[in-house]
Amino acid sequence: MTTAETLRRPVAADALKTVLMHEHVIFLDEEMRRNHPELWDEGHVVAEPVEKLTGLAERGVSTIVDPTVVGPGRDVTRVARVNAHVDINMFVKGLTEGVADTGVRAGIAKCALDESLTPGVERVIRAVARAHLATGAPTVVHTSAPHKTGLVAQDVFRSKGVDPDARDLDHSGDADELDYVRTLIDQGSYMGMVRFGLGLYLPGEKRIANLVRLLDEGLADQLMLSDDASCHSDWLPPRTREQVAPSWHFAYLHQHVLPALRRAGVGEEQITTMFVDNPRRFLTRGRPS
Template sequence: MTSVETAKGSVVSTNLGRVLMHEHVFVISTEIQNNYPDEWGDEETRISDAADRLNELKAAGIDTILDPTAIGLGRYIPRIQLVAARTDINIVCATGLYTFNELPHYYQRRSPVNGVDPMATHFVQDITNGFADTGIKAGVIKCATDKLGLTPDVERTLRACAQAHRETGCPITTHTNAETKRGLDQQKIFAEEGVDLSRVVIGHCGDTNDIDYLQALLDQGSILGMDRFGIDGYLNTQQRVEVVAELCKRGHASQLVLSHDASCYIDWIEGEVPLAPLPNWHYLHISQDVVPALLQIGVTDGQIDEMLIRTPHRFLDSVNKGGY
């Protein structure tokens, strides 16, 4: 038996249960919140609110979330540790870096040493030694490519993630802009870096119903993140359900994972979750609405288990295959 790292330590991979593969706990503009703390309010209240929401999710039948809150999204693992202590849900934490364009100046002026990017050195440290002095280790590597595409700094980030992946075996999960087919750019860079594309989740694929694009990503072996249920601005729930059903019908259930990309608190949009413009964008939408809708249009219980259990376990456990 092999184990997966979480905010409460190692968990045997077969005990991860049902997994939502892309949910944030907190998305925070750290420097703004540190200087203008009024909106965040009381730390204890935020932590207990997060624990309550995660306990509701556990009661709805979900056992694990993958929280891809990397550097750039306000990651602060000691706070996640406090939340984790108050819930039975497993939280898999992420290393990596989230930018659509430029790197933080910190990395811009630190160049690779003997071919090793200092970003990759940090990512490997999070995976092998843990985040700072928390004792918690990263279980996944996160990066992003948006409309701007492979800017020099985005490409450098992807290659640094691939380096850390090669060294540790830790799997990769991404943010993409689906409309501009950024997943293909990511697969190209990762393939150049020798990454086994079956150990990569191309994120936010559920934002499009361009089946040809999704099929092209599937053909190269990656897992698709159908991971923004509740964000109706790209596709509404019914449209997202139809795309998942079509891909299941084509025999790809084992290459799909489900999630919302929701949070307990996200300071990018004013207000508390669920936010007024996005009433379904919360942790419970898949359990309450999406799974019943999938079953109703012909997706089988076995395919649901594939997407929520077997594929997440296979992906998260791939760290145990080691580097290459």
């Protein structure tokens, strides 16, 4: 039986069902907690994600991948406390032995390549490539579409011998230049079409129109959709967040994007391919069946 790693230990591939490939449960500035304990409310930090993930589960989502890296407050223990109250599978990092002393093993290896390939970033990407080669875990890369760094990531991974279908290039949906996305798809990798509600990079309507074009071209097999939202984040005050990015939340994909895709003629088969089949194939890649 092929399985994938989750916070609830290995889960059968068929039980993953509808997957959002890029969501953050908790995004925190750890220094704020240490320096302003009077503002800290641990109960709220756990309760808010429980409420939002319960909403996702009610909309039919079975599994989320949380690619939060070290820096924005990653704490697997806290996420596990959230997960205990929610009927949803969650992925984290720490491939073979588990993260910290939690015993939770990650299902993916993630790195970030934003504007350019600095020596430090290249070192991290090469380390992720080595981790993949050693464990078989699929890789997720934060990329910057305006800087076309998906192409750069492809080059580094290719040079290290990582198969193209073991790579998910996230934020590809920020690209308004579809030839950039087509080139990456042509090279065999998955495209993380995330941030539909984050119009700062590309308006949601434009993202949807671009996605429909790619689907019309028969490319559903390499597309995966997600919000890249956070259940709980202290990086912006809630009111500022609502002003700056009012649509960047967990309901946007299901309440706005999916109806728009259906109105544009996208079929249920393509939607299932992007939400169920592709994540299952990607997340269980290289694992014994």
